[in-house]
Every structure is written in structure tokens, then in C-alpha cells.
Amino acid sequence: MANTTETQPPHQVVIIGGGFGGLYAAKSLNNANVNITLIDRRNFHLFQPLLYQVATGAISPADISSPLRSVLSKSKNTKVLLGEVNDIDPQAQKVLMGDEAIPYDTLIVATGAKHSYFGKDEWESFAPGLKTVEDAIGMRHRIFMGFEAAEKETDPQLRRAWLTFVIVGGGPTGVELAGAIAELAYHTMKEDFRNIDTTEAQVILLEGLDRILPPFAPELSAQAETSLQKLGVTVQTKTLVTNIENDFVTIKQGEKISQIAAKTVLWAAGVKASPLGQALAQRTGIECDRAGRVIVEPDLSIKGYPNIFVIGDLAHFAHQNGKPLPGVAPVAMQQGEYVASLIKQKLQGQTSLPRFYYVDRGSLAVIGQNSAVVDLGFIKFTGFVAWLFWLLVHIYFLIEFDNKLIVMIQWGWNYFTRNRRARLITGKEPLGNYTSEKTREMVNV
Amino acid sequence: MANTTETQPPHQVVIIGGGFGGLYAAKSLNNANVNITLIDRRNFHLFQPLLYQVATGAISPADISSPLRSVLSKSKNTKVLLGEVNDIDPQAQKVLMGDEAIPYDTLIVATGAKHSYFGKDEWESFAPGLKTVEDAIGMRHRIFMGFEAAEKETDPQLRRAWLTFVIVGGGPTGVELAGAIAELAYHTMKEDFRNIDTTEAQVILLEGLDRILPPFAPELSAQAETSLQKLGVTVQTKTLVTNIENDFVTIKQGEKISQIAAKTVLWAAGVKASPLGQALAQRTGIECDRAGRVIVEPDLSIKGYPNIFVIGDLAHFAHQNGKPLPGVAPVAMQQGEYVASLIKQKLQGQTSLPRFYYVDRGSLAVIGQNSAVVDLGFIKFTGFVAWLFWLLVHIYFLIEFDNKLIVMIQWGWNYFTRNRRARLITGKEPLGNYTSEKTREMVNV
The missing domain is CATH 3.50.50.60 (FAD/NAD(P)-binding domain)
Structure with a gap:
């Protein structure tokens, strides 16, 4: 035969x-x-679109990772090599x-x-980006350590700098990070501290173009901006970052150059x-x-x-x-x-082969607990329905690999309790942004 | 007034x-x-009794951690200081x-x-212990990297050393680690590799005394030993560890001194x-x-x-x-x-104060998926009922802080699927045990 x-x-x-x-x-x-x-x-596939949820303490890395070997264990023709x-x-x-x-x-x-830092690689230590699990754990460390440092700081100016969070880049990741940090400060953690009022934190989202979420339709960008502002985020468009130093971000708006005193700067601007x-x-x-x-x-x-x-x-x-x-x-x-x-x-010996054609089923970005923007081309919507849609789409793709129903239950739970239980400050983080001796000690514990 | x-x-x-x-x-x-x-x-309380589950990839650190500030957010007389x-x-x-x-x-x-290494601190780099979240992540890295290294290794002797896991110390942590690694090798991962057969892995539990789980009644120790053997663990009692080096553990049984070639050695012996x-x-x-x-x-x-x-x-x-x-x-x-x-x-001005008296409600240790030993003094039991009891007690104490029902659902899910979804190899692990150049590269990725 x-x-x-x-x-x-x-x-x-x-x-x-x-x-x-x-x-x-x-x-x-x-x-x-x-x-x-x-x-x-790595030995796992990472569901990168939800990495910002790890960085802001909502879920754990394993919730959005699937061991490659188990995803492919039934594919007997496939060998995984680390x-x-x-x-x-x-x-x-x-x-x-x-x-x-x-x-x-x-x-x-x-x-x-x-x-990518557009050639300014020295910015990386002050403004980390978000691509790997380690990036997310490091970002989580910085965000929560910012609140801890503010709680200990007695100088009001420094305390304000610790409570200022600048996110560079108004694409989906930047919008999602800004929304999540605002929710942390204004809702989740507002009962947690005794010396600071976390609702005094500033969350500033910077975007170089004239609107956030540039891949979306302009009306959705506008609605996303309104939703972020309602959450407490300060959105600054047409704003270029010209320098990032230890405790300052220098920005240029038109001809005006100014500085924002901020201890926590997060990078979501370029790849x-x-x-x-x-x-x-x-x-x-x-x-x-x-x-x-x-x-x-x-x-x-x-x-x-x-x-x-x-x-x-x-x-x-x-x-x-x-x-x-x-x-x-x-x-x-x-x-x-x-x-x-x-x-x-x-x-199979076929010679007449089709070229690749991308079927764009739409774009979506989440802004906060109850709010998202969805652009399916033939229909655009925002708010709670968009958020629910975002949730379902992400769960659909997550469970396709690994039956991650657990993540859905987790999210349901977080939603009703407004909790973010994965707020662990772990690992030793390269210091970068942490300047004062006192803080340095604290981070090194 | x-x-x-x-x-x-x-x-x-x-x-x-x-x-x-x-x-x-x-x-x-x-x-x-x-x-x-x-x-x-740290900014969180850690439920240490379940740390071995993080080390073996069943759950994430955040599943057994609760932010101290949120546990105490309602205690207005309490300030948390990091x-x-x-x-x-x-x-x-x-x-x-x-x-x-x-x-x-x-x-x-x-x-x-x-x-503690009883004065042999040099053993720590070869045989890490389990007390912190970072310890657990490091241990998880070593366990799963052991299987990965074996998959790549062509020398049969070295491959065998990569597939040999030695746990030093037959107390509850040692027993729990040994049982969990045996389940990983003989059940969870047996379809995952193409070059190695994970069921050929050796899991060896070493104990200096004449029985494992010394705090328990002798009949429970015997039953725990039988259960571990059924899972595939080799239990060696009356065995002293006299040296731990890069690729070897030297043991002394009576007058006999011998060596076990093992790339992964875990320490559960002393504090x-x-x-x-x-x-x-x-x-x-x-x-x-x-x-x-x-x-x-x-x-x-x-x-x-x-x-x-x-x-x-x-x-x-x-x-x-x-x-x-x-x-x-x-x-x-x-x-x-x-x-x-x-x-x-x-x-309140009281002067006649009671002394402390410990009410011992019993001891329990888990051996594997369906098996545990429980010693309540007035009653002793083992097997599935003991496992269920162990589960309920741990869930009770976990949810007391933080409504961690999610962990229970997670466990239920893992139980039915025999899955361990948190098998991430993350972070850069100090090399210690990893000797060959090839492996060193692999770990550094």
C-alpha cells in the first residue's frame, strides 16, 4: 500500500x-x-492583550499563560523546544x-x-514597557510601591510625585493601564492607607497625536477620552515627550515645554x-x-x-x-x-494558491470596569455593552486554549467586589526611579 | 463627659x-x-502552608496571598508600614x-x-528551601527546567540526573513536594514531551529519622509512606545527607555512604x-x-x-x-x-491573667490528589476522606481573610482535569545546579 x-x-x-x-x-x-x-x-504562550491586568494587580501571570507543551500535547506531530x-x-x-x-x-x-524608545534607550530604566511577564511583575512592583512610598513620605512635594503616574502613549495599552491605575487609586485602595488619600493621586495619559486610540474612529476616541476623564485620568493629547529623567517627564505641547514631577512613568508608546x-x-x-x-x-x-x-x-x-x-x-x-x-x-501539489487577506473584524479597547470602545466597522459602540463585548471576546480566545473558565469567574468576582487581589510587590526590581535612600532600602527588603 | x-x-x-x-x-x-x-x-500576608502548590505549578502566588492593607482596611486603628x-x-x-x-x-x-542548612549554608545554592514567594517561583523554575533540560539532553546518564528529584526532609513540606512532583511526572505531564518519558523520572524523599512525618502517630507515617510509594515516590528513611554538590547528593545509611546523581535537590529539612x-x-x-x-x-x-x-x-x-x-x-x-x-x-486593669495554653486540634499533611493523613488525636484517618478534610480546613482559613472562593474553584478544576496550569518558568534563576554550557544558555533566555 x-x-x-x-x-x-x-x-x-x-x-x-x-x-x-x-x-x-x-x-x-x-x-x-x-x-x-x-x-x-519561554515554556508558555502568553495572552499579551491582558498583560496590563497583571501589571495592575487584577490577575496572576498564570491566568493568562498556557504551557506550550500542554496546549500542543495532543499534536503528536509537534515537538516543543525551549x-x-x-x-x-x-x-x-x-x-x-x-x-x-x-x-x-x-x-x-x-x-x-x-x-522601543525611538532611540532613547536610556529612558527604559525610568519608564518600563510591557511585553513580558517579568515586565508586568516589575510594573506592578512600581505602581504599588509608588503608593507605599507616598504613605511613608513626609515631604508634600515628594509625596505628590510618588502619587503621580504618567503613562506615555495613548494606544490601547496606555488607555487600559491609565484606566486600571485610576480605578486602583480612586476605588480599590481608597480605604487602605492612613497617611495618604489615594484619591489625590494623579493619573496622566500622554499622547503625541491629536486623539487617543488613533486606530479607532474619531468619535470613539472622543468617547474614550470622556470615559477616562470620568474615571479621573488627565488626558493630554498633542503632547510629545522630549525627555524622561529620574523624577521628571519633560513634555512639549506646541511650543510650550514643561515638566511633570512623577516617580512612576510607564511606557506604552512604541514597539x-x-x-x-x-x-x-x-x-x-x-x-x-x-x-x-x-x-x-x-x-x-x-x-x-x-x-x-x-x-x-x-x-x-x-x-x-x-x-x-x-x-x-x-x-x-x-x-x-x-x-x-x-x-x-x-x-498536496496545488499550485494556484491564494494570497493572504486580512479580515478585520474590528478593534476594541477597555477603559475601566464598565467601559470600553468597540469598533466593528459596520457598528461602533461604547460603555457597558462594549465592556461586556470586550470581556466575552477575550474569554472566548482565552478558553480556546486552556479552558480558562477560572479567569472568567475571577473577573466576575473582581467586578462585583471591585477587588484586585493580585497586588503583590515581589521580586527585586532594578531601582531606576527610586531615588531616596529610604526608598531604596524599602525596595531592597 | x-x-x-x-x-x-x-x-x-x-x-x-x-x-x-x-x-x-x-x-x-x-x-x-x-x-x-x-x-x-512585604505588602501581603502569605498563606505559607500552600506554598508548595506554587512551587509545583498548581496555583499562583496571588492565590495564597492577601494584601495586608486590604485585610486590615476596616481596622481603622491599624496602620500598615512596609x-x-x-x-x-x-x-x-x-x-x-x-x-x-x-x-x-x-x-x-x-x-x-x-x-536553615544546619551550618552548611553552601548547600543553599544547590538545594533551595521554601519560605517566600520568590523561593516558590525559583523552585518552580528548577522543577520544570529539569524536565526541559532532560528533553534536550542526549547523554543518557545526564538525562537520568535531570529526571531525578531529591527532596531532603520528610516533614509535611517534604511529603507534599514529593507527592506533587510525582503527580506532575506520572500524570500531568506524561503526554507533553517527545524525547523523554516523564514517567521514568525518579522522585526520592530522604528523611533522617526512622519514619516520615515524625509529628504524626507511627501508623499514619506508615500509611503516608505507602501512599507516596503508590504515587511513585522512593522513600528513604534513616538516611542522613552528608553533602550536597552540583550534581550529587551524598547520603549515609547506617555505615553505608553512597551518592545519588540528581540535578534537582529541594530542601525541606530545617528552619x-x-x-x-x-x-x-x-x-x-x-x-x-x-x-x-x-x-x-x-x-x-x-x-x-x-x-x-x-x-x-x-x-x-x-x-x-x-x-x-x-x-x-x-x-x-x-x-x-x-x-x-x-x-x-x-x-481594662485586670491583674489576674491566664497563661497561654495551646489547644492542639490536630495535624494534617497532604500526599497527593486523593490522599492525605489527618491526626486529630481522638481520631486518625487517611486517604480520600482525609484529603477532603485537608482541603476544607485550608479553604476555611484561606477564605477567612479574603473570600478566596476562587482558589476552591481552581482546585476543583485542577482536581477534575489533573491539570497544573501555573507551570511557568519565569525570572532569572541563580544558576547553582545548572552546569552544562548548553543548559546555562537555556536558563538565561
């Missing part, structure tokens, strides 16, 4: 990165006659990890992006692609854009290498309406599924 | 430590006419924190204990009291025992200082049946409540 294709060694697919792109590609290939190796630096890829050899068709070389027939590169994109570009002569993203062909392969695909936040795909697709989870998921289906079709 | 006692400044109670002893004391004083300052290095006490001045009646001095009328010292006990002893001339615990009077005060109480794991109380009370949560809770009531009675 055996024919020649069955006796050939199976087609080797190597996927680098277990984020939305890589994981959806692997899952879509689980019934294909291929051998898959999924390589990631490790960091440092280079790719497209001629030899090998992925290089230290002294190991892993051969591939088809390669999917999905290593994503990290936050740059994973350095593996540059490495690949050097090896293949392809181009990257200014953010380091790899410019891909209509089928997500790279020029001259039809067996190498780049997907997700690492890819610059501009074949749809001229500007690159945004770095969001739905794009990565659809690209992962598309590449998986393309590989299957190629293996 | 004012009388003299009302115009006096209120009695100042300072409590050092927000564990079971300190927190129960604070809560019991919440309706008393005193001002309370509770000082802790910081580390480095000394006590009993003559000036002050607690010293860096350059701050906090005055007290009554002092309760409840700073607990940490793990020593917090150094604040020694500092207090030097200042007051009182005595500590060999484990550094402060020897207390029948009312838990220290000799010559009726306004200084030492409670919980830091106290050596031997007035009940000659040997000191064990360092377990129920002792600390009862001591906290007793001291609170003593302070209230003294303030």
Missing part, C-alpha cells in the same frame, strides 16, 4: 515563536503529514540555536516585537520588531522597515525564499491597502492559519 | 511581622482602644527601621523563621528563627534556643519585659509539656489571639 510520498521523510516545519502567530500555525498543522518543531524562549534562536541559515535551511542547528523544509518566523528579522534580512538580502519589520510578499513568504514565512508583529504586510497591517493578535492568528493552510495545499 | 483615660494618648501597639501570629493579633485588636502599627517587609526592622531598643521602647524609630507601649514580635530574635536577646539578656528561637514566659512575654511578646515560629514556648510547641500556623494564630486578649485585659 505504501507509495513513494509515504516513504519519504516527512516535511519538516520549524516555527520560531509561540505567540499568537506561531501557535495558531502549529495548531492548524496538527493534522497535516508534517513534522513540526516549535521553538520558543531555547533562543540566534540566527537562520537560509542556504543550508537550518535554524541556529547556540551550537545546535535544526534543519527545516519550511520555516515560519514569528518572534514578534518588543517595546520595534525582534532582532531576528534583521538577521534574516542580512542573510537573504530582503528589506526591513524602520521598525525592523520584515517586508513580506503577498503570501507572507520573503522574496526569493518561498519556504520562509514571516508572520505576526515581525511582518510588514502592505498588500492590502498600502499601509502595513497593525501588530495585533487577530492579524497574527489569521496569518498563522493562512500559512498553515498554504503549506498543506503545497504538499 | 471626658475622663482622664480618654484624654491620654491611646496605647501604642507595634506588631512586627504580618504572618499568622502578627495578623491574628492585629485583627483581634481591631475593636480595642489602641493604636496599632503592623510592620512587614519596611524592615533591624533592631529593637527595649529601654527607649522603640523599634528601629533604618533611621526611623517607632515608639511602642506594647511590642509583639512575630518575624517567624526561615530555612532557624529570624535574626531579630538574637538582636532582642542581646538587648534584653534573655535566652534563645539552638534554633535561634526566643524563650518566652508562660504569657508569651520575655523575662523582665512584660510589654514585649514573642509569638509564632520565633517563640520557644515549653511550658505545656516540656518540649517547645511546633512552628505551625495554628500555634501562631492562637498565640496572636491570646496576646491581643491579654493586652485588652491589661488595659
